[in-house]
Amino acid sequence: MNTRRYRTIWISDLHIGSTQCQADTLLDFLKYNDSDRLYLVGDIIDFWALSKKMYWPRDHNTIIQKVLRKARHGTEVIYVPGNHDENVRDYDDYVFGDIQIKNSAIHTSADGKRFLVVHGDEYDTIAQHHRWLAKIGSVGYDWLIAFNRIVRLVRRFLGVQSHFSLAAFVKFKVKNVVQFMSDYEETIVQTLKHANLDGVICGHIHHAEIKTIDGFMYINTGDFVESCTAIVEHHDGRLELIRWQLQVVADQRDALLSKA
Numbered sequence: 001m002n003t004r005r006y007r008t009i010w011i012s013d014l015h016i017g018s019t020q021c022q023a024d025t026l027l028d029f030l031k032y033n034d035s036d037r038l039y040l041v042g043d044i045i046d047f048w049a050l051s052k053k054m055y056w057p058r059d060h061n062t063i064i065q066k067v068l069r070k071a072r073h074g075t076e077v078i079y080v081p082g083n084h085d086e087n088v089r090d091y092d093d094y095v096f097g098d099i100q101i102k103n104s105a106i107h108t109s110a111d112g113k114r115f116l117v118v119h120g121d122e123y124d125t126i127a128q129h130h131r132w133l134a135k136i137g138s139v140g141y142d143w144l145i146a147f148n149r150i151v152r153l154v155r156r157f158l159g160v161q162s163h164f165s166l167a168a169f170v171k172f173k174v175k176n177v178v179q180f181m182s183d184y185e186e187t188i189v190q191t192l193k194h195a196n197l198d199g200v201i202c203g204h205i206h207h208a209e210i211k212t213i214d215g216f217m218y219i220n221t222g223d224f225v226e227s228c229t230a231i232v233e234h235h236d237g238r239l240e241l242i243r244w245q246l247q248v249v250a251d252q253r254d255a256l257l258s259k260a
Helices: 023-032 047-052 058-072 086-091 125-129 131-157 166-171 175-192 244-259
Strands: 004-011 033-040 076-079 099-101 105-108 114-117 199-202 209-213 216-220 229-233 239-243
Touching: 004 023, 023 033, 023 058, 023 244, 033 058, 033 105, 033 229, 058 076, 058 099, 175 199, 175 209, 175 216, 209 239, 239 244
Parallel strands: 004 033, 033 076, 076 099, 114 199, 199 216
Antiparallel strands: 004 229, 105 114, 209 216, 229 239
């Protein structure tokens, strides 16, 4: 597979340091995708998980090394912290190992559009005002992700499509969760649509999307826990949502067809 080159890449919710992180898929994505600028849009290192249990396998270290290597080789790397790595927010405007820390950033696309880049927990009333409830929810989410690994193994053994997210399935079956995601999107848009911006690029709720609400672009990077998604900007300014596991399968299929 050839390396793809973009003007900008946004990824978020990697949750490095937790068992949620799909490190192998993330490393594959970083290997085959390069950009002039890389935004890390929060919850990159999961200090909540690390405070409960020290978990740092070798491939998590490799992720950090790959990002640092990209920064050394000319990629502008901007780290926008989230709620799981909120202690990094104390270092706003600092530079560590060629990585810039920004609590928020304004990105101007190649076609002149202005986007606020922010993790998004600032617009989540539960995360802001009911931190204890957010942490309880995080524990429940961890259990879903852990159980999901077993479900994937069983599906693979039975010859069924292995890419399946139990957490995502549950989220879209629970009415209150669907309403929460809708309210979250609406809150961000209504708060920012008069702020001399064309849109917002955020993460936090682990649901990747590109859509327009009231003439304002709402873009969510998704995560590398459930869906393994990223937002990329092509050199003409066009934005695209990439689902990496699906993309890899498509590339492998095309390669096989070209040899047939």
